[in-house]
Amino acid sequence: MHDKTVTQLAAALKSGEFSSRELTSHFLQRIEQADGNLNSFITVTAEQALKQAEAADQLRAAGNAGTLTGIPLALKDIFCTQGVKTSCGSKMLDNFIAPYNATVVEKLSAAGTISLGKTNMDEFAMGSSNENSYFGAVKNPWDLSAVPGGSSGGSAAAVAAGLVPAAMGTDTGGSIRQPAAFCGITGLKPTYGRVSRYGIIAYASSLDQAGPMARSAEDCAHLLNVIAGHDVRDSTSVARGVPDYTETLNAPLSGLKIGLPKEYFGDGLDPEVEKAVRDAVKVYESLGATVREVSLPHTHYAIPAYYVIAPAEASSNLSRYDGVRFGHRCDAPADLIDLYTRSRAEGFGEEVKRRILIGTHTLSEGFFDAYYTKAQKVRRLIRQDFLDAFEDVDVLMGPASPTPAFDLGAKKDPVSMYLQDIYTIAVNLAGIPGISVPAGFAAGRPVGLQILGTHFAEAQLLNVAHQFQQATDWHLKLPAFAEENA
Amino acid sequence: MQWETVIGLEVHVQLATRSKIFSGASTAFGAEPNTQACAVDLGLPGVLPVLNEQAVAMAVQFGLAIHADIPEVSVFDRKNYFYPDLPKGYQTSQMYHPIVGAGEVEITLDDNTTKCIRIHHAHLEEDAGKSLHEDFHGMTGIDLNRAGTPLLEIVSEPDMRNAKEAAAYLKAIHSIVTYLGISDGNMAEGSMRCDVNVSVRPKGQEAFGTRAEIKNVNSFRFVERAIAFEVERQIELIEDGGKVVQETRLFDPERDETRSMRTKEEANDYRYFPCPDLLPVVLDQAYLEHLRSQLPELPADKRARFQTELGLSAYDASVLSASREMAEFFEEVHRVCGDAKQAANWVQGELAGALNRESLSIQNSPISAQQLGGLIGRVLDDTINGKAAKQVFQALWNGQGSSADEVIEAKGLKQVTDTGAIEAMIDQVIAESPAQVAQYRDSEPEKRGKMIGYFVGQVMKASRGTANPQQVNGVLKAKLDALL
Numbered sequence: 007m008h009d010k011t012v013t014q015l016a017a018a019l020k021s022g023e024f025s026s027r028e029l030t031s032h033f034l035q036r037i038e039q040a041d042g043n044l045n046s047f048i049t050v051t052a053e054q055a056l057k058q059a060e061a062a063d064q065l066r067a068a069g070n071a072g073t074l075t076g077i078p079l080a081l082k083d084i085f086c087t088q089g090v091k092t093s094c095g096s097k098m099l100d101n102f103i104a105p106y107n108a109t110v111v112e113k114l115s116a117a118g119t120i121s122l123g124k125t126n127m128d129e130f131a132m133g134s135s136n137e138n139s140y141f142g143a144v145k146n147p148w149d150l151s152a153v154p155g156g157s158s159g160g161s162a163a164a165v166a167a168g169l170v171p172a173a174m175g176t177d178t179g180g181s182i183r184q185p186a187a188f189c190g191i192t193g194l195k196p197t198y199g200r201v202s203r204y205g206i207i208a209y210a211s212s213l214d215q216a217g218p219m220a221r222s223a224e225d226c227a228h229l230l231n232v233i234a235g236h237d238v239r240d241s242t243s244v245a246r247g248v249p250d251y252t253e254t255l256n257a258p259l260s261g262l263k264i265g266l267p268k269e270y271f272g273d274g275l276d277p278e279v280e281k282a283v284r285d286a287v288k289v290y291e292s293l294g295a296t297v298r299e300v301s302l303p304h305t306h307y308a309i310p311a312y313y314v315i316a317p318a319e320a321s322s323n324l325s326r327y328d329g330v331r332f333g334h335r336c337d338a339p340a341d342l343i344d345l346y347t348r349s350r351a352e353g354f355g356e357e358v359k360r361r362i363l364i365g366t367h368t369l370s371e372g373f374f375d376a377y378y379t380k381a382q383k384v385r386r387l388i389r390q391d392f393l394d395a396f397e398d399v400d401v402l403m404g405p406a407s408p409t410p411a412f413d414l415g416a417k418k419d420p421v422s423m424y425l426q427d428i429y430t431i432a433v434n435l436a437g438i439p440g441i442s443v444p445a446g447f448a449a450g451r452p453v454g455l456q457i458l459g460t461h462f463a464e465a466q467l468l469n470v471a472h473q474f475q476q477a478t479d480w481h482l483k484l485p486a487f488a489e490e491n492a
Numbered sequence: 493m494q495w496e497t498v499i500g501l502e503v504h505v506q507l508a509t510r511s512k513i514f515s516g517a518s519t520a521f522g523a524e525p526n527t528q529a530c531a532v533d534l535g536l537p538g539v540l541p542v543l544n545e546q547a548v549a550m551a552v553q554f555g556l557a558i559h560a561d562i563p564e565v566s567v568f569d570r571k572n573y574f575y576p577d578l579p580k581g582y583q584t585s586q587m588y589h590p591i592v593g594a595g596e597v598e599i600t601l602d603d604n605t606t607k608c609i610r611i612h613h614a615h616l617e618e619d620a621g622k623s624l625h626e627d628f629h630g631m632t633g634i635d636l637n638r639a640g641t642p643l644l645e646i647v648s649e650p651d652m653r654n655a656k657e658a659a660a661y662l663k664a665i666h667s668i669v670t671y672l673g674i675s676d677g678n679m680a681e682g683s684m685r686c687d688v689n690v691s692v693r694p695k696g697q698e699a700f701g702t703r704a705e706i707k708n709v710n711s712f713r714f715v716e717r718a719i720a721f722e723v724e725r726q727i728e729l730i731e732d733g734g735k736v737v738q739e740t741r742l743f744d745p746e747r748d749e750t751r752s753m754r755t756k757e758e759a760n761d762y763r764y765f766p767c768p769d770l771l772p773v774v775l776d777q778a779y780l781e782h783l784r785s786q787l788p789e790l791p792a793d794k795r796a797r798f799q800t801e802l803g804l805s806a807y808d809a810s811v812l813s814a815s816r817e818m819a820e821f822f823e824e825v826h827r828v829c830g831d832a833k834q835a836a837n838w839v840q841g842e843l844a845g846a847l848n849r850e851s852l853s854i855q856n857s858p859i860s861a862q863q864l865g866g867l868i869g870r871v872l873d874d875t876i877n878g879k880a881a882k883q884v885f886q887a888l889w890n891g892q893g894s895s896a897d898e899v900i901e902a903k904g905l906k907q908v909t910d911t912g913a914i915e916a917m918i919d920q921v922i923a924e925s926p927a928q929v930a931q932y933r934d935s936e937p938e939k940r941g942k943m944i945g946y947f948v949g950q951v952m953k954a955s956r957g958t959a960n961p962q963q964v965n966g967v968l969k970a971k972l973d974a975l976l
Contacts, residue, residue, distance in 0.1 A: 086538040099537065106531055108538060205538040211768035240540050241771050319768055322570050325581020326535045330634070346574055369572070369763035378765060 007032050008168030009484055012077055012225040015171055019066065019076045026066070026076030030059035030120055033078050037122065037169045040491035043150065046164040048083045048141050049091050050123035058120040065118060074228060075118030080173040082161050083124035084131055085111050085216070086205040094207045095127040095139040095157075098327045098334045098353030108205020109237045110174060110216050117232045122170055126160030129355045130324065131178055131209040133157050134426045135417065136185070138357045143414055146189060147487040148451055152411040155185030161219050162189040168488040172220035172229060176206055178213045179312055180406070180430025183442035186219055187406035187454020190444045192471065192481060193219040194226045197461050198437035199244035201230075202237030208323040210316035211242075213434040222481050223443060223471035227251035230464060246462065254465045255472040260294030262470065263399040269305035270404030270429050278448030283405045286445040286455045289477050290403075290470075300399060302391040307384045308432035309424055314368050314381035315435070320358075321365025327353060360420065389436040396460040401470055405429055406442040406454035429456060439464050443471045444480035452480075493731070494695035497723050498703075499658045499688065500650035501715075503665050504643045505675045506619065506683040507550045513618050513642035514541030514584065521681050525624070525635035533640045535579030540769050543568075547642040548773060549783060550674035551591045551616050554644060556784050557668050558611055560595025565774050568616075568767040573760045577621035577634050585645075587764040590615035591773065597648075597668065598792045599660040604806040609661050610649040617643050638682075644674070650689065650700065655719035659712050662686060663814070667791045671816040685710045690722045691736070701726070702736040706743050706750050718743035722750050794819055802832035811840060817854045821861045828865025831872055838868055842885055859888045867896035879957045880905040908959045911967070914951070917959065918968055921950045922975075932972055944968060 007015065007029055019026060034052050041047050055078065062076035086092050086104035088111075093099045107115070114121070128138040136144040136159025144159040146152040147167035154163040158175030162185035165173050175182040177195035186193025194217045201216045208214060218229035231252065236245040264287065271280060287297055329335035329349025336348035354362070368377035395402060407426060417423045433440045438461055445455035455474070459467045475481050512519055515532035532539045555562045567589040570582040592614035598606050619641040624633035646665060652658045666684060669675040676683050691703035704726070706718050721743075726736050740759070741750040789797075791813050798809035812822045818839075826835040843864060847857060867888065871881045884899045893899040900906055908914060922929060925947070932943050944965070951964045 086536075092537065094537065102537065104538070105536070204540050207537040208769075239542060241542055242540075242769065318765060322572050322582050322763070322765070325572060325574065326537070326579060328574060328576075328581060330576050331534060331579060332536070342576065366763065369765055371761045371763075374763075374765070 008036055008171075008488065010171065011221045012074070012171045012228055013222065015077055016073055016228070020071070026059040026062040026078075026120065027056065029076065030055050030078050030122070033122055033170055037164075040167060040169060040487070041164075043145065043487075043491060044147060044163050044167055044169070045142050045144050046126055046154075046160040046167070046169060047080070047123050048093055048095070048126050048160070051090055051121060052123075054090075055120050055122050062118050062120060072118050074232060076120065077118075077172070078120045078122050078170055079114060080122050080125045080161060080164050080170040081111065082127050082158050082173065082175050084127060084176050084207045085124075085174060086207065087111055087121065087124065090124065092124065092207070093141070094131070095129040095141060096353065096355065096358070097140040099207075100140065100334065102332055104205075106205065109202035109239060110233045111205065113233050114174070119232075125158070125164055125173055128157035128159065128181075129358050130207070130320070131157040131176060131181055131214075132320070132357050132361055134180070134184060134423050135412070135414075136160065137414065138355055140355060145414070146411050146451070147485040148190060149411070150487070151413055152451060153188065153414050155188035155407070155411060157181040157185075158193075158219065159185045162186055162191055162193065165189070165191045165219055165221065166485060166488070167491070168484060172218060172225055174216060174233075175219045176214055176216045177430075177434065178209050178215075178316060179434050180427040182217050182219060183406045183430050183440055183454065183456055184427065186442040187456070188411035188452065190452030190480070190483060190485070191219055191221060192223050192226055192441065192443050192475075193217065194223075194230065194441045194464070194467070195433065195439060196230065196234065196464055197244075197439045198434070199242055200439070200462065200464065201233050202235070202240040202243045204237055204239040208319075210319040211323060212319060213312075213316060215434070222475055223441065223468050224252065224255055224475070226441070227255055227468045227472070230468070234464075249465050251465050251468050254469045257469050258294065259290065259470065259473050262290070262293075262295035262401070264290055264295050264297045265300035265395055265399030265402045266297060267302045267305065267395070267402055267404055268299050269302050274408050274425070274428070275405060276409045276448055279405050279407070279409060279453050282446035282448060282453040283403070283455055286474065286478075287403055289474060293473055293477060298399065300395045300402065302388075302395060302432065304384065304387045304391050305428075305432055308388055308435055309428060311381040311384040311388065311435060312427075312431045313364065313424060314377045315385065317361040317365030318369050318378055319365070321362045321369065324354075324358070324362055329353070357420070385435045388432050392432075392436045392438055392458070393460070400459070401463075401466065402458040404456055406456040410448040410451035410453055433458060437461060439467055441467045441471050443474055444483070445478075446480055495692045495723075495727050496695045496697075497654055497719070498650045498691045498693065498700055499652035499654075499719060501648045501652070501658060501661060501689070502687040503646045503648075503662065504685045504687075505646065505665070505669050505677075507547050507642040507644055508673065508675050509544055509546045509550065509642050511544060512640035513544050513547045513616065515640055517640065519641050523637055525633070525637060527637065529621075529636035529639060533579065533636055535581075541584060541767075543770060543773070544642060547616060548591065550642075550672070551614065551644050552775065552780065552783050553672050553674055553787060554614060554646070554669065555592035555595060556780070556787055557672055557790055558595035558597050560611060560614070561593030562591070562775060562780055563589065563593055564776070565589060565772050566591040566615075567772045568770045569764045570767045572763040575620065576632060577623045577636070577639070579621065579636060579639055583618060583620065584767055584770070585617035586615035588766075589772075597661065597664050599657065599664045600795070600810050601660055602656060604810060607657065609651045609664075612647045612649050614644055614646040617645060619643050650691075655716040655723075658688065658719055659716045662712055662715055664791070667814055667816070671788055671790055673788075673816075679711050682710060686715065688715060688718060688722075690719055690726070692723060692726045692730070702738050704736065704739055704741050704750070706741045707753065709743050714743060714745050717745070717748055718750055721748060725750065788816075791819075798832075802826070804832060804836055808836045808840065812836060815854070821854050821857070824861030825865040825868065828862055829868035829872060831868065834868050834872065835865070838864060842882070846889060858891065859885070863888050863895060870896050870900060874909070874960070875907060876900055876905050877907050877957070877959075877961055879952070879961075880907065883957070904956070905958055908955055909963060911963070914959055914963055914967055917951050917954045918947075918964070918971055921947055921954060922971060925950065929972070929975060933976055940972075944972065947972065
């Protein structure tokens with residue numbers, strides 16, 4: 007069952023091939039057997055999952071099942087789940103049992119899906135390798151000496167290893183697309199405002215967006231159908247109709263205009279990754295698409311702008327972790343300042359502290375205009391780059407990451423880690439959607455093809471990705487780990 | 493040296509919305525600690541604010557009432573600082589693009605002259621919770637019921653020149669917000685608090701002196717006292733060769749003094765930046781016109797109308813328009829009895845005295861405006877005399893009867909104007925008072941006027957106050973003089 011897509015599993019549940027309880031038990035068993043090696047889960051909610059599975063089976067028996075009723079999923083540990091620890095990968099929230107559900111969690115539950123548990127992640131979603139988790143690094147099922155990418159590394163690794171058919175991630179600067187690419191799965195970051203952020207622990211509020219991570223674009227379409235839409239509890243979610251994303255998956259691609267941003271094929275791009283991406287583009291040409299080079303001239307300012315805006319918002323968003331109401335509190339504080347400083351010093355990891363410091367500095371009096379205001383101007387230019395490009399082409403394509411998954415512990419210098427996100431970060435600054443689909447291998451590790459569209463073009467992205475997956479089988483390949491360890 | 497005081501006020505007004513500015517929790521005062529704080533108010537991980545439209549409407553109404561510029565776009569910013577009763581570690585406020593721009597407020601001074609105080613801007617923000625230092629054995633308790641209550645912070649220009657003007661300004665703001673119904677204005681419950689900026693400069697000097705900010709002053713009286721103390725402190729300091737430092741001070745009403753809290757050097761860097769969780773507020777012209785059409789008559793307009801249309805004195809007009817409740821009560825009394833001057837006299841005289849004695853506000857008056865108007869009407873149409881009117885007032889106050897007419901009927905207070913009946917009572921009094929009659933007769937003519945009072949009193953007593961006093965006077969004089 008573990009090599010099947012959500013779409014296939016849903017059909018099997020519908021035809022009665024197996025029950026949700028059987029399916030859920032199967033995946034729980036795989037997690038039990040294999041996750042010791044991967045560390046992709048922080049919390050497994052086995053008992054609750056089996057109860058939900060039984061309820062789903064009853065619903066089906068009563069003839070009330072929806073498309074995804076009974077499908078097991080996993081949630082990045084950044085989604086608040088009522089009654090279940092929601093740690094955000096941090097010691098700070100190791101003791102935090104969320105008293106409410108995120109909107110995404112509520113919607114998935116209302117659709118009858120089953121949560122197997124909460125997946126590992128870089129602390130507060132800050133990282134590109136999942137090595138910044140308080141709960142330890144996650145390993146890449148394709149090569150246990152490699153990172154799975156981050157920050158949604160646990161979700162990506164768990165799906166790739168066949169421990170769960172699909173998972174939810176969040177993407178602030180590439181945190182869905184890059185781990186999807188590193189782990190050889192499909193990951194969609196929707197348009198900013200497409201999916202409610204309510205109940206998702208905030209890292210950088212103007213950039214954060216949740217999305218599905220699964221084996222195929224078709225699976226992502228099914229999941230986006232469930233989670234997309236306006237939420238009165240999130241003012242930044244957009245009141246705009248949600249189409250059925252599965253309906254347009256099979257639209258033909260003849261005449262599709264593909265742009266290749268020249269800035270995404272420059273220095274630092276691994277030649278094998280480049281070859282895989284260019285081969286993928288050839289597949290599209292064979293499907294009737296035309297290809298041209300385009301330019302996104304402000305691409306190189308994306309990382310500096312991001313590392314002003316995201317830490318600025320983070321420094322404010324993370325102020326609530328002060329040891330007063332919830333989360334880690336130091337032992338025997340001498341006074342209020344001691345309570346604040348020790349609780350935060352003990353509760354946050356190095357990278358989180360680094361970004362809080364950067365953000366606090368850039369917002370300070372005398373520095374605000376030079377950093378924050380300027381970064382916002384750069385952000386507008388970057389957004390305009392994309393809008394200009396989409397005047398000429400339908401979608402943009404390029405690598406999701408300049409290299410395949412790197413080795414655990416390989417990137418010690420934070421800036422070299424930040425540079426990993428060169429192809430994904432601008433997308434968040436512009437607010438547009440992007441998807442990463444498996445497109446081959448480089449040095450035995452998966453390569454992700456990134457496809458970008460204009461605001462709210464998710465249906466088109468999923469269609470373009472699905473057609474590639476109809477023509478290729480990269481997305482169906484499983485790591486040996488998936489078979490050996492369960 | 494002659495000194496001049498310069499004062500500016502930042503008034504925080506709690507808006508009377510049913511729910512909080514960014515959450516659905518109730519804003520009611522006085523509930524058990526932390527029972528009116530939801531996930532959003534607690535700043536739990538993952539929660540997001542949603543702006544309360546009612547708070548926006550109230551802020552705009554205030555802006556319209558002070559003839560302010562209302563910008564098309566306003567933006568919420570985060571003011572970052574750590575404090576235990578500030579759950580998110582930042583206060584959502586408006587730093588750069590407030591909802592209400594420059595406007596002005598007219599204040600009335602003791603001599604009934606008026607002065608215009610310019611408003612720099614007014615912005616929306618959320619209140620913090622409360623730190624409770626008692627009953628926790630050296631620890632601090634946090635009550636977050638108040639966290640997220642909408643506040644309108646009204647920032648004046650430094651246009652006030654003494655404590656009286658500052659108090660008058662605060663009263664004017666109080667009266668505007670209560671007229672608009674956007675705040676209950678209850679200062680004791682903290683619905684209105686202010687920060688007072690005070691500086692002094694040599695008279696004639698244009699440049700402002702260094703100011704001190706006195707935080708959280710919560711009554712009209714305290715504002716005057718805090719300013720008085722602070723002005724004296726600053727002048728003494730300068731005259732002794734010292735310098736005023738820019739600092740935040742706290743007023744201690746117990747000791748009647750202000751004390752330093754923190755100096756400018758110790759001040760927080762609040763690291764304001766636009767709140768990414770809230771969209772800019774965009775107000776179109778149609779919305780502003782809709783709110784404008786719903787504005788009630790405001791205190792300054794009412795005061796002017798009371799003088800020009802009703803012929804009240806400047807003083808009466810000012811007192812009667814001071815609060816919306818007072819004005820509405822007076823206008824109802826006037827509507828019922830038809831005589832503005834009498835209505836003004838009764839409301840400010842008999843009624844105000846009675847309310848004062850029992851420490852009641854006009855909203856809690858046991859006697860309604862309709863009852864009082866009815867009573868005045870009976871005086872005006874001579875059904876009862878002034879003395880009986882006071883009895884009727886007392887009866888209505890005590891709840892004995894639902895209207896003046898009912899009390900008059902029940903107590904038989906209807907004025908006797910029948911000359912025959914009055915003559916009969918007078919004859920009896922004269923017959924029963926031979927000594928007084930003799931005294932009257934033997935007196936110098938110019939002293940008799942005074943002595944007649946005795947007989948009037950006796951007759952009124954005999955009529956249980958119902959005889960028409962003017963009539964009694966006339967007939968008595970004629971009859972006594974006939975005895976000479």
